[in-house]
Amino acid sequence: xxxFLILATVMFFAGVYGFLTRRNxxxxxxxxxxxxxxxxxxxxxxNRYLYPHKLEGMFFSIFVIAVAxxxxxxxxxxxxxxxxxxxxxxxxxVDEMKF
Amino acid sequence: xxxxxxxxxxxxxxxxxxxxxxVTSGKILRAAVYLLFVLVSTSGLYFMLNYQFLAAVQLTxxxxxxxxxxxxxxxxxxxxxxxxxxxxxxxxxxxxLAALIGxxxxxxxxxxYSFSATTEAAQEVNMxxxxxxxxxxxxxxxxLPFEVISVLLLAAMVAAIVVAKKGxxxxxxxxxxxxx
Numbered sequence: 158x159x160x161f162l163i164l165a166t167v168m169f170f171a172g173v174y175g176f177l178t179r180r181n182x183x184x185x186x187x188x189x190x191x192x193x194x195x196x197x198x199x200x201x202x203x204n205r206y207l208y209p210h211k212l213e214g215m216f217f218s219i220f221v222i223a224v225a226x227x228x229x230x231x232x233x234x235x236x237x238x239x240x241x242x243x244x245x246x247x248x249x250x251v252d253e254m255k256f
Numbered sequence: 257x258x259x260x261x262x263x264x265x266x267x268x269x270x271x272x273x274x275x276x277x278x279v280t281s282g283k284i285l286r287a288a289v290y291l292l293f294v295l296v297s298t299s300g301l302y303f304m305l306n307y308q309f310l311a312a313v314q315l316t317x318x319x320x321x322x323x324x325x326x327x328x329x330x331x332x333x334x335x336x337x338x339x340x341x342x343x344x345x346x347x348x349x350x351x352x353l354a355a356l357i358g359x360x361x362x363x364x365x366x367x368x369y370s371f372s373a374t375t376e377a378a379q380e381v382n383m384x385x386x387x388x389x390x391x392x393x394x395x396x397x398x399x400l401p402f403e404v405i406s407v408l409l410l411a412a413m414v415a416a417i418v419v420a421k422k423g424x425x426x427x428x429x430x431x432x433x434x435x436x
Contacts, residue, residue: 237420
């Protein structure tokens with residue numbers, strides 16, 4: 158049980174590191190996917206080892222996966238639109254809305 | 257039990273190695289493929305925990321859907337062998353420090369805390385039970401989040417189409433402005 162949580166922690170902070178250091182919008186999106194996935198592992202481990210007679214963790218994971226999918230779809234639409242307008246997806250070059 | 261542990265160690269090693277490679281790899285397409293490996297081994301973990309339905313959802317939605325979407329957008333927006341210009345070493349070091357300290361703190365907390373499991377018998381997860389509880393309005397039903405998530409998916413679909421379709425009038429406005 159603890160090993161699952163430690164594994165999810167390592168994965169989560171790998172995602173956080175990627176989120177902080179990357180400059181490309183798509184790799185930032187990939188880091189967010191890593192973070193969401195590690196949270197799902199946590200939910201499943203809790204559900205299996207602490208409350209095996211219920212299914213709450215599993216349904217929560219399903220909803221998290223659905224939210225992650227819709228988030229990825231919208232984010233990629235925005236990224237393609239940004240690329241069309243600025244011909245780059247580097248976060249430091251897209252600063253037109255900066256005041 | 258032993259084979260279970262071996263499988264867990266295998267999947268855990270794969271997840272740790274590939275998730276660190278995902279955020280450090282220099283080539284963007286390779287990072288996407290490493291992300292695919294992470295997601296597939298996560299679904300292996302779910303199979304190991306006997307949640308077959310969730311493992312299948314993970315495989316089809318994450319590995320099949322999101323990774324393909326990401327790879328498509330990578331191919332649309334950048335060159336395959338493009339290297340990142342790495343951000344400054346100062347930023348790298350401080351981010352690594354933040355992530356390391358956070359990870360160590362949470363691992364210490366996890367190891368300190370004593371989890372107490374229930375003694376009730378495990379429930380078998382089958383498709384019939386999942387479908388019934390997703391659509392039931394009883395105490396253990398999930399019909400409200402189910403409906404909310406369906407509205408959210410519809411909204412996300414419409415939003416993705418609207419955002420990604422060609423904004424023809426705006427572009428001409430922009431080029432007119434540039435000409436002036």
